[in-house]
Amino acid sequence: MTDEYQEQRADLAAAFRWFARLGMAESVANHFSVAVSADGSRFLVNPCRRHFSQITASELLLLDAHDPSTLQKPNAPDPTAWYLHAGLHANVPHARCVMHLHCKYATALGCLADSTLYPIDINAARFFGRVAIDAQFSGMALSSDEAVRQAKLLVNGKSVLLMANHGVLVVGATVAAAFDELYYFERAAEMLLTCYSTGKPLRFMPHATAELTKRQWLEYGNFPADHLNAVKEILDREEPEFRR
Ligand SMILES: [Zn+2]
Secondary structure (H helix, E strand, O other), X not given: OOOOOHHHHHHHHHHHHHHHHOOOOOOOXXXXXXXXXXXXXXXXXXXXXXOHHHOOHHHOEEEEOOOOOHHHOOOOOXXXXXXXXXXXXXXXXXXXXXXXXXXXHHHHXXXXXXXXXXXXXXXXXXXXXXXXXXXXXXXXXXXXHHHHHHHHHOOOOOOEEEEOOOEEEEEEOOHHHHHHHHHHHXXXXXXXXXXXXXXXXXXXXXXXXXXXXXXXXXXOOOHHHHHHHHHHHHHHHHOHHHHO
């Protein structure tokens, strides 16, 4: 499809393909979306049962949260994607882009009784005080209830929702912001679990240092856009069809 959202389409397609390369996709499940209307009611999301590695810009579905016939249409989205993303775009103003994965380390962290991402390295410190934990896993989200509950947790600058017994969900002002946040959250979780696996005592960062490091990350200029642009440069060379 050709419309006025080509830039968001290309960014989102690039994000799907890159997370597939990183081994963070799970079969033909999981979903990313980006709002294209001011109230978040219209948004782009991945087509149902399509592998992340194959997604192209033009096949992203443009949905309208006010259209009650969405799930009955021939090219309907995955129902869990529909309920979750429509609900979050409507209820969380800073959730312009929403990304949900069952990536290995973030999900493993959410399966521990204590799912706190402790500030033990520079990447984990980025998320200091910015992670909400949804401890109430209640099966697949096949109604809007889960999105309503989760929207209430994504307040006070929180951009990561660690979904206990399930996966992770990240929100951002742009595709690049959510992409960068999700990449770094998975890396931080990987580091913490690697440290746990040694069985040795952890070297926790003082809270003041974690707070400072977080602020430095948040003021790190165009880093997320540079990150996604670098990824698109690689994809333009190696699999340029993502822009189609
Ligand atoms: Zn999920």
